[in-house]
Amino acid sequence: MDKHIDRKINQAILRYKMIEPGDKIALAVSGGKDSLTMAYFLALKANSDYHINFDIHAVHIRTDFDNSVDKSGFEQFLKDEGIPLTVIDVPVLKRLKPGRKMNCYWCSSQRRMELMKFASQSGCNKIALGHHMDDILETFFMNMAYKGEMSTMLPVLKFDNYDQTLIRPLALVKEKEIIRFAEEKGISRITCTCNFDTQSKRKEMRSVINFMAEKDESIRDNLFKAMNNPVPRYMINQE
Ligand SMILES: Nc1ncnc2c1ncn2[C@@H]1O[C@H](COP(=O)(O)OP(=O)(O)OP(=O)(O)O)[C@@H](O)[C@H]1O
Numbered sequence: 001m002d003k004h005i006d007r008k009i010n011q012a013i014l015r016y017k018m019i020e021p022g023d024k025i026a027l028a029v030s031g032g033k034d035s036l037t038m039a040y041f042l043a044l045k046a047n048s049d050y051h052i053n054f055d056i057h058a059v060h061i062r063t064d065f066d067n068s069v070d071k072s073g074f075e076q077f078l079k080d081e082g083i084p085l086t087v088i089d090v091p092v093l094k095r096l097k098p099g100r101k102m103n104c105y106w107c108s109s110q111r112r113m114e115l116m117k118f119a120s121q122s123g124c125n126k127i128a129l130g131h132h133m134d135d136i137l138e139t140f141f142m143n144m145a146y147k148g149e150m151s152t153m154l155p156v157l158k159f160d161n162y163d164q165t166l167i168r169p170l171a172l173v174k175e176k177e178i179i180r181f182a183e184e185k186g187i188s189r190i191t192c193t194c195n196f197d198t199q200s201k202r203k204e205m206r207s208v209i210n211f212m213a214e215k216d217e218s219i220r221d222n223l224f225k226a227m228n229n230p231v232p233r234y235m236i237n238q239e
Contacts, residue, residue, distance in 0.1 A: 001044065002177070002180075002181045005037070005177055005178070005181055006041055006044070008170075008172040008177075009041050009045075009169050009173070011172055012155055012168075012170075012172045013052070016155040016156045016167075018155065018167045018169060019052050019054055019126075020054075021052050021054070022054065023054040023125055024057070024122075024124045024125055025046075025054060025055065025057070025124060025126045025127070025128050025167070026056075026057055026058075026059050026115060026122070026124040026128070027039045027083070028061075028111075028115050028127060028128060028129050028130070029058045029074065029078070029085070030130070031073075031074035031188070032130070032192070033178055033179065033187050033188065034130030034170060034175075034178055035129070035130030036074060036077060036130075036182070037130070037173075037178050037182060037187065038130045038169050038170050039058055040185070041169070042056055042128065042169060043082060043083045047082055056084075056128075057083075057084050057086065057124065058078050058085040058086070059085070059086050059087075059088065059115060060074075060085060060086070060087045060088070061088050061090050061111045061114050061115065062088065062089050063090055063091075063092040063093070063107065063111075064089075064090070064091045064093045064094055065102075065194055073188055074188070077187065086122075090110055090111065090114050092106070095110060104199055107194075115127050116162060116164055119164050120162070120164065124164070125164060126164065126166070126167050127164055127166050127167070128168070129166060129167070130168075131153055131171070132170040132171070132174065132178055133170070133171060133172055133174050133175070133220075133224055134174060134209070136152050136153050136155075136171060136224070137152075137209055137223055137227075138202050138206050138209065139152045139153050139202075140223075140227055141205040141208065141209060142201055142205050145201075146201060150230075154166075154168075155167065155168050155171035156168075174220065
């Protein structure tokens with residue numbers, strides 16, 4: 001077991017009050033390295049005498065186009081770790097309105113909607129996603145560069161209009177730490193490789209951040225810390 005990842009997840013749970021006693025958590029599992037790593041560590045806690053009692057149930061959304069993820073491998077992995085799984089078929093392509101082009105935003109919003117539906121039907125009050133620290137940083141830079149706003153994906157997001165809360169247990173874990181763990185565990189690194197990939201802006205931001213942290217890894221930590229540490233006195237006030 002990777003103690004560092006486990007510690008970082010414990011820190012996130014504590015710092016953001018991410019998991020509470022009695023929670024029933026739907027684990028959104030794509031079959032990729034991030035969500036399987038998340039499922040592995042949460043299962044260790046849910047199935048042991050961890051100080052917070054909670055239940056987990058993995059959910060995989062199977063779309064109507066091939067995304068090249070090796071399904072049999074990840075289903076077996078979850079079984080071996082004692083994690084129950086529900087697979088839901090969602091015709092993402094078929095649901096597209098005539099004349100509309102397929103894109104990542106449409107796909108992820110359809111998946112998100114089905115995850116919420118599953119959670120509410122099965123009594124889950126939380127949905128866990130496999131986003132990690134680098135995803136959160138990239139989103140922060142993308143939102144500044146392309147939307148002109150300072151915002152990002154939150155470690156814990158309570159919806160106003162729904163009973164569910166989104167959580168991101170890997171919020172303090174770096175992607176390279178997940179890659180190392182996934183290699184040790186034999187978890188496939190394949191993620192979505194559909195032909196509709198429109199994630200080039202995210203990739204651009206990733207290389208900008210990697211460039212900044214290339215010579216000094218603590219820069220990545222500081223960039224993340226800065227998002228948690230605004231100094232209002234030295235921010236430009238619009239009023
Ligand atoms: N088909 C799916 N079914 C269930 N959950 C999904 C699915 N695809 C993505 N997710 C959830 O959304 C998160 C972000 O999805 P994204 O497509 O960005 O994957 P990723 O960052 O490559 O992560 P992973 O390595 O888990 O695939 C995933 O970590 C997972 O929790």
